[in-house]
Amino acid sequence: MINVPTLKGHKRAGVTMFAKNHFGSHTRRGAEHLHMGLVVPDEYPNEKNARYGYGKYRVLVDLMGWELLREKSVIYLMDALWSAGYELAPPSKWLLATFNDDWSSSIFISQDPVAIESVGYDFLRTEYTEGTHGDSLTYPQLEGADDHLEQAADSTNWPDGFIYDPENDGTAIPSLGVHEHWNNGTDRQYSRNLGEDYGIELVSISANTPGVTEDIGILAKPTLKNSPNPFRNSTSIKYNIVKAAKVEIVIYDVTGQVIKTLVNATQQPGTYSIDWNATSGNGSEAPNGVYFCKLKATTEDDKAEVTNKMLLVE
Numbered sequence: 001m002i003n004v005p006t007l008k009g010h011k012r013a014g015v016t017m018f019a020k021n022h023f024g025s026h027t028r029r030g031a032e033h034l035h036m037g038l039v040v041p042d043e044y045p046n047e048k049n050a051r052y053g054y055g056k057y058r059v060l061v062d063l064m065g066w067e068l069l070r071e072k073s074v075i076y077l078m079d080a081l082w083s084a085g086y087e088l089a090p091p092s093k094w095l096l097a098t099f100n101d102d103w104s105s106s107i108f109i110s111q112d113p114v115a116i117e118s119v120g121y122d123f124l125r126t127e128y129t130e131g132t133h134g135d136s137l138t139y140p141q142l143e144g145a146d147d148h149l150e151q152a153a154d155s156t157n158w159p160d161g162f163i164y165d166p167e168n169d170g171t172a173i174p175s176l177g178v179h180e181h182w183n184n185g186t187d188r189q190y191s192r193n194l195g196e197d198y199g200i201e202l203v204s205i206s207a208n209t210p211g212v213t214e215d216i217g218i219l220a221k222p223t224l225k226n227s228p229n230p231f232r233n234s235t236s237i238k239y240n241i242v243k244a245a246k247v248e249i250v251i252y253d254v255t256g257q258v259i260k261t262l263v264n265a266t267q268q269p270g271t272y273s274i275d276w277n278a279t280s281g282n283g284s285e286a287p288n289g290v291y292f293c294k295l296k297a298t299t300e301d302d303k304a305e306v307t308n309k310m311l312l313v314e
Helices: 018-024 032-037 059-065 113-127 147-153 212-216
Strands: 006-010 014-016 075-084 106-110 223-227 235-241 245-253 258-267 270-276 289-298 303-312
Touching (some): 223 289, 223 303
Antiparallel strands (some): 235 270
């Protein structure tokens, strides 16, 4: 499944992106039964049942964590070509630097549903302020608009005594991704942009940037996929590199634990294939579930990482 929402504010949720897009991932005619899990269930400014703040139950976390949605989502692509202050508002030109009173004209893409919403939230809350668009388009400023992201990333932010278990099978959902805020709305730097080995990295590529093909080097060029997927017993992982590079291919589980290193060598440009027989580094069988295959390619002056989501079934 490919989740493709638009980037907007929202009168009930503060923001609407990938998680809110799942209000359509059920068979009921409407989604009114889900509203009480939002910040302002009755739609701002009707604050009768408002649930501002953090550490509240958020239905968006249940939707993001439900295994039939979580495990089947392979990529998150956000349409920010024309963004708006709330769900029914007409698109508005952005006043932020680089946009400079022009359309947002952007597309965001990631394999981390929490990280990409965190970035989208930072753009929305920075753009739609009272000082830029007036007090009628400030819904991203609602206190708790990013509460679902804090909870989706870290269970210590869940409501006291509450466990997110959308399948009702006694198993709590794992961390669904990385959440943090950028340093400021001008530099837009996250932890990895600042040299850390954790957190979000925001990479911006513009078609109008002179020499953009040379500048991005191998960053956007390695390819990685496995087949079959889902798979039983074994899957074939195919990848391509366009420059000689130190190549690492590592299998991780959903907690980020290393399961097995498949490749750790310098390789020449070309297309390669390697099988994973669903075993760990010590030879034991890996349990059924979701795994991530990460390819890291490093040269003297460039580096790239590509991650592929895999599902091991009985």
